[in-house]
Amino acid sequence: MFGLFYWLIVCLTDCGRSKFKSSRIVGGQDALAGEFPWQVSLHVKNTGHVCGASIISPTWLVTAAHCWVWPMSEDVTLCREHQSETASPVLKRNLKKVIPHPNYNSFTYDNDIALMELNSPVTYSDYIQPVCLPAAQHSFPVGNMVWITGWGATREGGFAASVLQKAQVRIINQTVCDKLMEGQITSRMLCAGVLTGGVDACQGDSGGPLSYPSGSRMFLAGVVSWGDGCARRNKPGVYTTVTKFRGWIKEKTGV
Missing domain, CATH: 2.40.10.10 (Trypsin-like serine proteases)
Incomplete structure (x- = not known):
């Protein structure tokens, strides 16, 4: 204890x-009560x-x-x-x-x-x-959309959000991500983001879900782990791969 x-x-x-159907977005916005x-x-x-x-x-x-x-x-x-x-x-x-x-x-x-x-x-x-847990053999294809959610900072160095935020990002190829992140990506990490910048998890979002939609359900693809700043160009967010x-x-x- x-x-x-x-x-x-x-x-x-x-x-x-979810009680609500999530709309497709590019930038972060307020989530509805019961949406995640x-x-x-x-x-x-x-x-x-x-x-x-x-x-x-x-x-x-x-x-x-x-x-x-x-x-x-x-x-x-x-x-x-x-x-x-x-x-x-x-x-x-x-x-x-x-x-x-x-x-x-x-x-x-x-x-x-x-x-x-x-x-x-x-x-x-x-x-x-x-949230649903994926099977160990479950794969999350490169390019597919996933949801990031959290009360973290809405900009790098900013304050925590007062309302839960949501945004959609894409799963990034592991090899590409490893090059962008200078060789720091292991086999137990998953990358997702918008490579042009502007959308990402940030301070305070750590530990939260990377939710992968499949049919009418959401699966826990990743856990928010780390990144190089927030929403920077060619710097995707890095997540712990739950299947591992x-x-x-x-x-x-x-x-």
Whole structure:
């Protein structure tokens, strides 16, 4: 049992389904309440939003390992009716367990993934639902569109967003991305972005989902990990590839 805990705000049973249909966009815009019901905001007491996470079951969340450098705060709060950080809480939880990947490298951000267990389950609704986990053999084709969401900065060096933001980006070829990122991309990383710049995850979005639409469902393709600045030309965002850790997630969570 941890002596300190994170605040979690889930603003937002069938995985990967949304109450709303997402419109296609190029730049970021406000998400609707319930549009990404697996999106979680990790809060540090007296600091506010620091990272994102994704619901994968009533008791388990997926986030980035590098988010756990923050001291954990006391409450886990789930907001149902609004996407704003200031929405009135309707549920509260404490953390039971946090499991960063044992091979996480804080210098290279390789294996940048962590699991978080709540002390009691959440109740699913139109506003709180899990994202689907892909099978280990699932592939996400280069060029396909994916969704990034979060309360992170809306520009490099800016302040966190007050309302959940959403944007669409494309999956980038691994070899191309490795060249653009100067050889820092490992086999456990996935790149996505708009190479002309202008759309990207940014500070505060770390740990959040890279959601891949397939039919009427969304799958957790990646976890927001790192990048060279925010939305720079020829500098895509880098994500932890969830399929590479499917066995580990199953072993630790049963999901």
